[in-house]
Amino acid sequence: MKFEGSDQYVATPDLMLAVNAAATLQRPLLIKGEPGTGKTMLAEEVARALNMPLLQWHIKSTTKAQQGLYEYDAVSRLRDSQLSGIEGAEKVRNIENYIVKGVLWQAFEADRPVVLLIDEIDKADIEFPNDLLREIDRMEFYVYETRQLIKARHRPLVVITSNNEKELPDAFLRRCFFHYIKFPEAKTMQAIVDVHFPGLKQDLLAAALRTFFEVRGLPGLKKKPSTSELLDWLKLLVAEDIPAETLLLKDDKVSVPPLVGALLKNEQDLTLFEKLVQMQRHNR
Ligand SMILES: Nc1ncnc2c1ncn2[C@@H]1O[C@H](COP(=O)(O)OP(=O)(O)O)[C@@H](O)[C@H]1O
Ligand SMILES: [Mg+2]
Numbered sequence: 001m002k003f004e005g006s007d008q009y010v011a012t013p014d015l016m017l018a019v020n021a022a023a024t025l026q027r028p029l030l031i032k033g034e035p036g037t038g039k040t041m042l043a044e045e046v047a048r049a050l051n052m053p054l055l056q057w058h059i060k061s062t063t064k065a066q067q068g069l070y071e072y073d074a075v076s077r078l079r080d081s082q083l084s085g086i087e088g089a090e091k092v093r094n095i096e097n098y099i100v101k102g103v104l105w106q107a108f109e110a111d112r113p114v115v116l117l118i119d120e121i122d123k124a125d126i127e128f129p130n131d132l133l134r135e136i137d138r139m140e141f142y143v144y145e146t147r148q149l150i151k152a153r154h155r156p157l158v159v160i161t162s163n164n165e166k167e168l169p170d171a172f173l174r175r176c177f178f179h180y181i182k183f184p185e186a187k188t189m190q191a192i193v194d195v196h197f198p199g200l201k202q203d204l205l206a207a208a209l210r211t212f213f214e215v216r217g218l219p220g221l222k223k224k225p226s227t228s229e230l231l232d233w234l235k236l237l238v239a240e241d242i243p244a245e246t247l248l249l250k251d252d253k254v255s256v257p258p259l260v261g262a263l264l265k266n267e268q269d270l271t272l273f274e275k276l277v278q279m280q281r282h283n284r
Contacts, residue, residue, distance in 0.1 A: 009038065009045040010184075010191045018179035019046055025177055028118075028136055028158035030168075033181030036226025038192075039161040042181075043117035046159065053110065055156075056117045057103040059124045065131030068102040068118075069141050069150075095145050104135060108152040116156040122166040129172040137175060184227065186213060196231050203244040208234055211247050214254045215263055218272055225263040233262035253280040 003019040005011030011019075019042075022029035031039045047054035057068055077098040080088055091097050101109075107116045121129060135141045139152035160176065162168065184192060186209060193205060212233075216224050225233075236259045249255045256277050257263075264270050 003046055003049050006045050006049050008195055009041060010188060010195055011042075011045075012184075012188060015042070015179060015181065018177060022159075022177040023157055026155055028160050028176045030160045030162065030173070030176035030178045031181060032162045032164050032178070034183055034224070034226055035163050036228040037181040037183060038227065039163075039181060040117070040119055043115055043119070043159040043161070046157070047115040050115070050157075052112070052157065053114045054117060055103050055107050055110075055114050056119060058119045059121055059128070061123050061125070063124050063128065065128055065135075066102075068104040068132065069135065070102050070105055070143060071100045072145050073098045073100055099143065099145060104132075104141070105150055107156040108139065108150055110156075111153065113154040114156045116158045118158065118160045120163060121160050122162040122164065122168070126166065126169070130169050133172060133175065183216075189227070189230070192227060193231070193234065197234060197238065200234070200238065201244065204237065204242075204247075205234075207244040207247040208237060208257075211254050211257050212263065214276075215273060218269075218276060220272060221269050223265055223269060229263050233259060236262055249277075249280065253277075 003011070003016055003023075005016060018031075019029060031042060033039055043056070044054060046052075072095075077092060077095075081092045084092060103116065107114050118132075136158060139155055140149060142149050189209060189212075190205070193200065193209075197205075208230075212225065212230050215221075240259070242258055247255065247257045254277060256274055260270065260273070264273060
């Protein structure tokens with residue numbers, strides 16, 4: 001069982017090492033990085049490469065740890081008890097019929113090891129990671145309503161992602177293997193673009209990457225464009241058949257490119273970029 005990236009996903013050597021280390025240690029892999037650096041996709045690709053099913057749990061600000069284990073649907077039970085006749089009473093009596101299994105439970109009872117993605121854990125409130133410590137550590141939890149102990153049949157490979165919006169508790173960090181996906185440098189980015197657009201014209205690619213990194217390098221940018229934004233933009237450039245020359249001024253300086261709205265998503269950033277281009281013109 002070794003993860004080596006795939007034909008659809010460019011994994012740097014240190015990322016591969018991290019995935020395999022987490023698998024060896026049997027610890028959750030905690031992946032941090034800017035939005036759009038391929039964290040969610042990593043879990044999908046690991047599952048695909050290792051031929052394991054993928055269970056995904058996308059975290060929102062309102063998500064509670066308990067929802068990953070199970071939920072007791074008291075409302076349905078009450079409704080059933082009011083509406084059902086004698087034959088329904090049997091169902092209502094058995095509380096098990098109203099226990100809804102969460103993603104962790106599904107992962108624990110799967111008949112083979114799965115990849116369990118807990119996506120964007122930093123979206124939830126601060127207690128969320130701590131509330132999951134025991135379950136992730138011991139790979140078991142107790143269902144009070146039915147007095148059942150649920151134990152994992154196989155330890156899932158847990159991948160946890162964070163966009164770094166909140167700090168995670170120390171006790172939680174201690175149990176994870178950590179990897180930070182650095183923003184790809186030009187060469188890696190070129191490889192990622194190649195995966196998505198094989199056969200892209202080299203001059204267009206070079207000019208687009210040049211503009212992209214120039215934009216990202218602007219000091220004071222509110223929201224730096226990420227990999228996914230670059231890919232969107234390239235898709236548009238290709239669809240509109242935009243020539244490479246439009247992206248650069250005469251002496252190879254960056255100009256305000258067409259469809260820049262794919263890269264910059266607010267007016268302050270756009271103004272900043274336009275200023276840079278004007279300054280370049282001035283300096284010629
Ligand atoms: N290393 C990579 N190899 C191939 N595509 C990538 C890579 N990193 C990012 N992408 C592209 O960027 C998009 C966004 O990635 P995603 O996993 O959603 O980022 P995140 O979860 O970190 O916000 C993906 O759909 C994919 O098309
Ligand atoms: Mg994501």
